[in-house]
Amino acid sequence: MHHAQGPLLSVDVGERTAETVDVDDVLEAFVGGRGVCTKLAADRIPTDADPFGPENSVLFATGPLQHSQMSFTGRMSATGLSPLTGGLLSSNAGGFLSRNFVATGYAAVEVTGTSDELLAVHVTDEGVEFETVPELEGATTSEVTEYVEEAHDFGPEHTLCVGPAGENRVRFASIITSESRAFGRGGLGAVLGAKGVKLVTFDGDAAPTLDLVDVTTDVHREAATADHPMKKSGTAGMTEYASHVGALPTRYFSELSFEGAEDIGGDAVAEKKYKRGTCSACAFACKLPTRDEESGVETEGPEYETVMAFGANAGVSDLVAVMQSNQLCDELGMDTISCGDTVSAYLASEDEFGNTELVHELVEKIAYREGVGDTLAEGVARCHEQLGVENWSVKGMEFPAHDGRHLNGQGLAFATSNRGADHMYAEFYAKEYPLVPRDQAVAPEGLDGKAALVVEKENHNAVLDSAVACKFSRDFLSPERLSTLLEAPYEELQEIGARVVELERAFNNARGFDRDDDTVPYDLPSFDAALSEYYEVRGWESDGTVPGSAESAPADD
Template structure:
């Protein structure tokens, strides 16, 4: 099986020491990316660790496909204990960081401990340098990038940055790279900030040699020539009007499922603001959205569909420039646009202020600096909803993404079972229910009959893509057969590895107190409890949503027994 190459580099910022160790056995068993980082985090982070304490670790990792020139591989993984959910969580960022990361010669970089001084950490193929940067206290992502460029000649594509939100322990703070790409969900930016680390840079020419099948160039060519795909013109916002039409677009803090202003913030509206092509490293698909508003001079990247939901329909805003500004503020301050937008929308619901763009932008800044009511909203919806007097629209403490499960019932089940919480990309089941896939893979969005095994299968598949590491938008190009060739492994074996990754996440969270009660939704779905029973049975888990200890101690084959 093809897998990532290189050592684990551990950086302890408490005493500014480093060490490398061979993790070939983990790489061989878990491919790379999310799989390897999950295994290392499961074994190295104490089950009772404080997410914002020195005993928590962040694991940056890439997979074997970052050694290729294939489209859809300009991504990498970051894993740690989430301060938002309290569980083990992996987040995935695009851009150009991954190739610079591999150039430094490591398969995984672990950051642990806590520094008393604010640090920039520079990782190269020659070693690690610690730089004290007290002058960057409170600096935005762009300000940090400017300083690193002037001082060291580093580009934004070489940096992973904690903005002011990360320094201020906003529970949904992101780690931002390439200015507008983010390890967004779950608050890993707050973990980096809690360690006294402002940014980490990666540079070098020591990328390992990994033999990737020639089929990667076929995929690259097809991605370059597929000009009819709506994703190329408007990115993920291309689904906005359709989601609205079928009643799957959360609106006014989840009180409605259709938004009368969807066309004003959707694919065409964002496409009209796009002024050039944008992409990730080595990707010919170019689905990113560099946007500009000539009247105000605002220039940013995006918004993508999830931000159109969280700062648009869910906030009652039908002005695409307002959504662009919310998106840009979150990027520069270092916050997840989904969680931040949902938290802001919760406040708007409480104050009957839907559509107030000036207030929205004010709240985003207050959250990042924990000023006034921003201090409450920075805790996230699950911790703030009682005081606000609104419903708790989260799963496991993670705010909801779009693609509403009240219409897309299988996606609703997938939100509940996801170890990350209400994250749409964990199983990405909505693609089957709109559908965004061929007729042979599509399912009726109504009901849960027959869907639990499909949800588990999608979770496993996506765990492998996240270990590869491959963008989910490769779904039209990367067939099971092609994935087998690229990773030189039987697809059933890959599915078993994916199941093992999901199971390790679940086991870690079980040890922190998570069980069936956390696989819950704030709305009813038909036969939900029986579907949950079936899902656990497929997984080989206990009825209470916990993993039998024998499956963890039994080794890598245990997770595949019932898959």
């Protein structure tokens, strides 16, 4: 079976040391990306660690597919203990960083410890250099990129960094790479910020050592020639349809369709798109560089989840205002979904839906923890009682779009996801809209027979995140092709995916997570029975724990 190549580079920013560790056994068992990072994190991060403490780590990795030039492979994974959910979490980012990461020759890089000075960490195939960068305190992500270009002659495709939100430990702070691509969900940017790490660069001349089969050419050609709606408007093309069927969260989840959907949806976004956008080596080019000539706002996106969070959910039908929210989150380093939902919660508490000036003011206050922003920076689960609104989160993570009250299987998937309310963990919505061929689709109503399908989708996506391949490859990278590329039977790959999911669950069980955390804030038909069936398919206990995993659970404070 093909897997990522090279050792683990463990970088302790407190001690200013770096060492390489042989992890061949982990690579052989978990492929790369999320799988390898999850195994290493489970082995190296104590289950009672403080997410903001020195014992937590952020692990970065690519997979074997990054040794190719195939479309849908310009991605990499980051894993750590989330300050938002309190559990082990992996986040995924596209852009152009992955090939430069591979060029360092490391299979994975771990950032651990805590620095007492603001640091830049430079990783090459020759080792690690630590640079103190006090002048970058409070710098936005674009200011960091400019610094790296001027001081080191590295473009944004070599760099990941945090903005002010990460430094200020906003619990949903993201890590930004390639200027506007984010390891967005779960607050790993706040973990780097707590470690005193402002940026990490990757560069080297290590040559790819894997020879992948010629199916890569077929995938690349089909991605280039396919007439696909995402090439026009990205994921934003879902907006009007989701609103039509009643799956678009609106006005802080109080409604399921938005009268202004057309004003902020796919066609409106496409009108602002001024060039093609893509990730490294990808011919699909579904990204959305957008510009408003009148206001001068320029950003990448907004994608559908941002349209939901800062548009419909905030009661905002002004696309330029949504673009500006997207731009602010990229500059300040925050997840647009969590930030938008938390802002929408505040708007609900103040009856201020549609107030775009207030929205942008709140985004900045959150990043700098100023005034009410200090409260909102904690996220919905921690501030909803103070605001007097419902807690729209799962395991502490705010909801994306694709509402489970219409897409019931996606609702179950939100509940079971180890990551919290994340749509890409199982990506079950694709079966229920549907966005897949009819023979793979299921009706959105009800949960009968869906538990096993959720398990199958979670396992498959764990494999994609380990390979690493974009989820939007679903029309091109079939299970058969994935099996051929990785030179392993698909059943074996699904078993690897199941092990990754189980490792995450066992770690989180040891931190006190159980069935009570696998829930959603609305009723679903036969939910308890479907949840029990999910556990049975997984081979877990009826309380949502992996057998033996909760024995070392830390005592409650």
